[in-house]
Amino acid sequence: MPVPGQGTDGVDELGELVCSARGCSRPATTDLRWNNVKIHTPERRKHWLACDEHTDSLSRFLSARSMLREVVPLGDPPAEG
Template sequence: MTQSDPADQAPLICSSKGCDAPAKHAVLWNNPKIHTPDRRKTWLACDEHEPSLRQFLSARGFWKETQPVSDLPPAR
């Protein structure tokens, strides 16, 4: 099995409904009712939508942290 060149991968796109902007942020979250404490789900966000996605998750007690997409581990 060979690893693909990151340049060959599709660009990461914002998870906000209807947005097709490049993602710059990884919004990490966890629903404690269904996920183990160490599990992290990821929504991708552009600069415009990161605050609203973070606020949505925070209101439910799900938001854990936001980090640059460049800090995400490589896709498997």
């Protein structure tokens, strides 16, 4: 269920990138790139955006499920490969 005021893609009504953590509407600073190898091809990347406060907790959540692939500050170019 989307958070009120936030679209499902991490962009609010003003077009700003916001944190993907439930109930958070802070500006996103980090791109958590992940995939679930059970359902995604190895090169596919899904994205969760995180504010400074939620980067660690969202990273731990994905890491505990062996799904976290990269933690990249927003504004960095996509990894080549």
